[in-house]
Amino acid sequence: MTRTLLIVDDDQKTRNLLKTYLEKQQYDVRVAHDGASFMVEFERFKDDLSLVILDVMLPDTDGFTLCQAVRKQSTVPIIILTASADYTDRIVGLELGADDYIAKPYNPRELLARIKAIHRRMQLAGPGASARYLRFAGFTMDLVERQLHDPQGAAVILTSMDFNLLRFFAEHAGETLDRGRLMEQTRGRDLGPLDRSLDVQISRLRQRLHDDGKQPALIKTIRGSGYVFSADVSASADA
CATH class of the missing domain: 3.40.50.2300 (Response regulator)
Structure with a gap:
């Protein structure tokens, strides 16, 4: 780097x-x-x-x-x-x-x-030994090139932290992830009482994924617990 x-x-x-x-x-x-x-x-x-x-x-x-x-x-x-x-x-x-x-x-x-x-x-956030691509809901994440493509094949622009957060969600699909754990993954620090940066980041990520903020299908809010990535995720070494 x-x-x-x-x-x-x-x-x-x-x-x-x-x-x-x-x-x-x-x-x-x-x-x-x-x-x-x-x-x-x-x-x-x-x-x-x-x-x-x-x-x-x-x-x-x-x-x-x-x-x-x-x-x-x-x-x-x-x-x-x-x-x-x-x-x-x-x-x-x-x-x-x-x-x-x-x-x-x-x-x-x-x-x-x-x-x-x-x-x-x-x-x-570099690629794992075996899987280069993560796929969910028509989207494809390239962990080597650090790119996301939508179901039509168009590139989705993400910040480095957005990409890291989405990868963390995808690699822990189905798990309820509390806000503190997500904050540590994206900011490397604890979540302060007035810190809304995680909420803003998740809202932005939902927009990039065309995930309805009021009734999200991919990144769901678990009241009092955190968030869960509900998509089925597959991993492969080849495109």
């Missing part, structure tokens, strides 16, 4: 501190000061990036707009930097395709831990 990060933040001191700190952790760090410079760097290095970090407040645009622009071209993991008390920012970021968020002000060590957690989950 590459270890190239792209960070956009309009505060020069913050950019320099993060770049220096993360480079000491053996990351290749690219930085941008606004949306325009970010897009230039993204277009230049998008095939090499392992993660993008977007500040919400920028002088010429905002992190949400950049998140949408990235998601139209790439499934690279995205971390949103948000105002500490603004839960709306966090929810909007996740709905637009971000993989995680961190509140400002933050400790660089916490950001590093989030980066490592995302990279670790991407590595652990």
